[in-house]
Amino acid sequence: MSEFGQALSVTASGLRAQAKRLVHVSENISNADTPGYRRKTVSFQAVRDLATDVSEVRVNKAKLDRSELEQIYDPNHPLADETGHYMGSNVDLMMEIADAREAQRTYDANLKMFDQTRQMSSSLMDLLRR
Template identity: 70%
Template sequence: MSEFSKSLAVTASALNAQATRLRHVSENISNADTPGYRRKTVPFETAHDRDQGTDLVRTGRVKVDRRDLPEIYDPSHPMADETGHYKGSNVDLMIEIADAREAQRSYEANLKLFDQARQMSSGLMDLLRK
């Protein structure tokens, strides 16, 4: 397999991993006000692809943040107990926005690498045809 194909495979796997990460960040943001919701994170791992002879990026198992859920006092809330408290969400919007921006920037960087490898491969084919 050519080095161009390997670089395209690596960047494509990184694009998929960042897209998965961004999907989970958006789920966290959309559930920030959901009582009892726990933040989800996605770790990245390397996986050796024997067919292509290179290491690729993949996502690991989704992890749930086990930090304590905050106790929110609102006696009028339908999920409130007899003391007027209910368990909130452990999602911090500032962290999620920072994670979303980081995933977006990493996705864009990998997309540029993918495009550059594609252009180099196309240029090489043009040279070989002459």
């Protein structure tokens, strides 16, 4: 695989990883008001492909945040116990917005790198044709 192909492979893996992260962030935001919902988190891992000698980014399985669920007092809620409390979610919308913003910026940086590599490859091909 050429250096251009390797660079495209690395940036494409970064794009896939950040897209997966955005999926989990959007699920967390969508379920922020769901009783008993636990926030999903993702972690990344660099994996070296021995055939191409290229390290790529992979997303590990999503994990549930085990922090305490919010206790909400609403005696009229169908899930409320005898004290009038029920378990909310542990999603912090400010944290999710920050994660979404970071993932979007990282995605954009990978996309720019992908485009620059593609343009450099195209320019090289044009030079070789002359």
